[in-house]
Each structure stands twice: as structure tokens, then as C-alpha cells.
Amino acid sequence: MKQFGILLQKEWRENVRNYKIFWIPCVFILLGITEPVVNYFMPQILEASGGLPEGAVFEFPTPSPDQILMAVMEQFQTIGIVVLILAYMGTIAGERKSGTATLLYVRPLSFLSYFLSKWTMAAAISLISLWLGFLAGYYYTLLFFEELEFSALLQMVGSYSIWILLILTLTLAASAILPNGGLAAAAAFAVYLLVQLADGLLGANWTISPMKLPGYAAAWLTGNPRLSEFVGAIGLALLAIIGLIVLGSWAAWKNKAKTKV
């Protein structure tokens, strides 16, 4: 585990010096702010764009704060996840392809430390981005709309964090398995979509499916998900994360010969 510290320092320097530590949180904060702000100013926006015909009366039901935050989550589910997959698809494949990995692999390297250092840094940035995004969205929701219990937000974001970790770990494992970042991203998307499709078609009764985590996370805003189902889904997601970490470390070791010499 001594190597973990050395490699984590390298990952830290990389993520600071290629500005990932700045721009990824910025994207999430922007996404988080957009929903409440756009909803609040919707009447003015429509008026300014002159979009409504003369005399039309349009009732805007004021959205509830939980609806706003669920919309923020939907933004994260699409744009946020795309950003994270694209940002980290090349984590391992890219190092192999450019050959920078070679000078690491020729040392007595622990590939578990190697994978974990990358995972830790990527997870830290993703979770910080996610929390900042939701907190920014929450702040504007309070400002423009009604109260929402802070504890409900904590429960929601906490649960959703596990989901984001799962997607991120899948991306890193794909990057360890496949020869380049583009393929890794494509594979991560493909797996994500396939599992979601399978869960949608066949998983109606499989209540502890990790794919239902975003739904359970959202349920905290209006009440709480059924606890046994929620705990089961979290547990399975954590198991899948650990499994993917082991798979990713093994694949990184297995593919070490593919680094450019």
C-alpha cells in the first residue's frame, strides 16, 4: 500500500495540472444551478423570446422543490454521466497507448495500488463535483422556491453518490480492459444502456437492482424508499464496485504487455 500513496500523489498532480479538478466541478455546478434558475425565470424567458401567441393564457404550475432537484438529477443522469465517462475513459488505456505507462510497469508495481490510486482520485473529483452541483441546485431552490429539508437532500445525494461511483468504476475497468479510451467509453455506455434496458424489461420484480438506485435516491426527497429494497440495492452496488475494482486491477496487469515500448 506504500505504492498507493506514491501513485495517488501522481494522480493528484495530473488532475490538478490538466485542470480536471476545476472544470468537472464547474460543469456540475452549472448543471445544478440551471434547473432552479431556468424554472424560476421561465415566464420572463418566454416573454423575452416572444414565444407565446397573442392572448394565449398559459398556466405555469410552480414546481415543488423536490421536482426541481429531481430535474437536477436527470441532468446529472445524462450530461453529468457523459462528462464523467469522457473525462476518465482514457485513465489507463491512454497511459498504455501513449507509452507513459511503460516506465511504471517495468518496476515492481502493485497493480491493485495502481488501479486504486486512479479510482480514488477520479472518485474524489466525481463526488465533490456531484455534491457541489446538488448543493448549488439546493441553494437556488431554497432561494426561488419553497423549503426542503436538508436531511432529505443529504439522503438523496448520499444514495446517488453510490450510483455515480458504480458508473465511474465501470468506466475505469473498461479503460483497463480495452485498448483505447474511445472503446472504453463506448463499452461503458453500452453496458450502462444494456443493463438499464434489461432492468426495464425484466427487472420489474428485482427490487434490489442497482439500476434502481437513482429512483430510490429520488424517493428520499418525498419520503423514503422501502428500506429493505434500498439497502439491498446499495449492497449489490457496493459489491459490483468491489468486483469491478478487482477486475480492473487484474485487467491492467494482464494488459501490461500492450503498453507501447
Added chain:
Amino acid sequence: MSLMEVNNLTKQYGQELAVENLSFGLEKGTATALIGPNGAGKTTTLSMLADLLSPSSGTISLADGLTVGFLPQYPQFFPWLTALEFTEMAARLSGVDTKKARLQAMRTLEFVGLEGAMRKNIGAFSGGMKQRLGLAQAIVHEPKLLLLDEPISALDPTGRREIMDLLKSLQQDTTILYSTHILNDAEEMTDQLLFMKDGRLIEHGSLDEVKSRHANPRIRIRFHNPAEAMKFAEEHPWKTYVSADSVYLSVDEEGPGMQQVLYTLSSEKQDILGVEFQTASLEEIFLKVVAGQ
């Protein structure tokens, strides 16, 4: 004492044999030059010895606790790290104590001539500086065995000279195996020669052994013009061949010795430009051995 023994090392990619039944040993404290044309399998061999590639068959046995340093032909670095940060990380990953690693990295960078660029980002380095940094990362943990893939080929003549001198100064404590196609330099630093072609070892031995097998020593007499050379060759009973303004006499049991040649030249009052004893250079031997296969 043998530091590394390689036995019947083979690497196969599909139908193609990149390395075939390679066997050799590395004695402690020696320098071995791995020589061969492009595509001979040198890089594949070094990658297997550095444990990047696993052999299809055959074995590599290392002395217990052997530490290895490796310099690839085109070392790639993280451009956003400084030379010092990178070298220190390399040292620590190779097991150097955290406390010692920085000092050792600084000393090594000084040794390879990068003391002025230690705190610069590697992204701003020239090709020659990267080659030096490559050497630094390979030696920073003071390995017992150094594997170098074309360490000098990408350098200009001055840089080549400097790196060769650095390598020679390392030789006292380090066993070195390096591939090269710059044979003049190989001749300068080699206890063992390994010639490879098409993945196979086609000749090996010490420089002297290889030279005595292939060098064909000869005496060259230079005349003012080709006509005089031709005339001399015709008038003497020796086995000769003429090329441009020179006559070459092969030195073997039947041929004349230097003494006899000098005596003949002076007694006949031959007007010559020069006479010298020649052996084939490593380059000529290499071309001959490769062509002979």
C-alpha cells in the same frame, strides 16, 4: 557469477516468431551489446527480460534479489511532471526509501547532466533531454542490471559521446545489456556481443572471439595510382586483391607477414603512400555475418 540466464527464449505472435530459441547468460559486471538489423527482435527480447512481455516458451532466470533498470527506445513521460518529481517517483516505486528518494533523484539528474532542468516540466524537454531523463529513471534506484534499448541512437554525436562515458562509468557496479546499431560505440563498451537476425542469435562471443572468427586481418599497401597497384600485384606471388589504388594481402599461414612485406617494399624501392595492418571493423563483420545467413 551469472546474473541472468536466458534459455531457449521464444516469443511467437500468431504464426510469426519474433524471437526464436535465444540462449545466453550475463556475467556480473560485464557489458553486453545486442546487435541486429531492424526487426531482428531486439526490443521484443529486452521487453521480455524487463518482464513487460511474457515469453511463449523458454526461461529467464535471475539471480536472487536482482534489481533491474530499463530504458525503452522511445521513453514516454508524463509531460505535466517535472524531471525531479518523475525521477523521485520512479525511485520510490522501485523501492527506494521515501527519505532518500529525493536526494538520490537529484544526484542522478545531476549525473546525467540535467541539474539545470530538474524543476522544469518534462513537456518542455528536447529529445536529447528526454533521453537523459530516460537514463536517469533507469539508474535512480541503483539497479544491479541495466537494460537499455538503443540508448544512444537518437542522440547527436556530442550527446552520444557523453552518454557512452556515463555508461562506462556505471560499468563498475552495474551489469549492462544494451541494444544498438551504432557499432563503433558498441566496439568501445562490450565484453560480450550478441548478433541477432530474424529473431535468432546468429553469432555471439567476446569482441576478440568474434573478431578472430570474422575479422580477416590483412595488409594494405597504398600506391599513387591503380596502375602501380595492379603492377605490384602481378609481380608478386602472394594472394592479393586490388581495389582502387591499394593492394590488399590477406594475413594467413600462406601469406606474408608484415616484416616480409616491409622488407620487400624497401628492397624493391617501391614508391608507396603507405602500408598498414587492418582488421575488419565490427560494422564490416556485422554486415558479413548478417549477409552470410
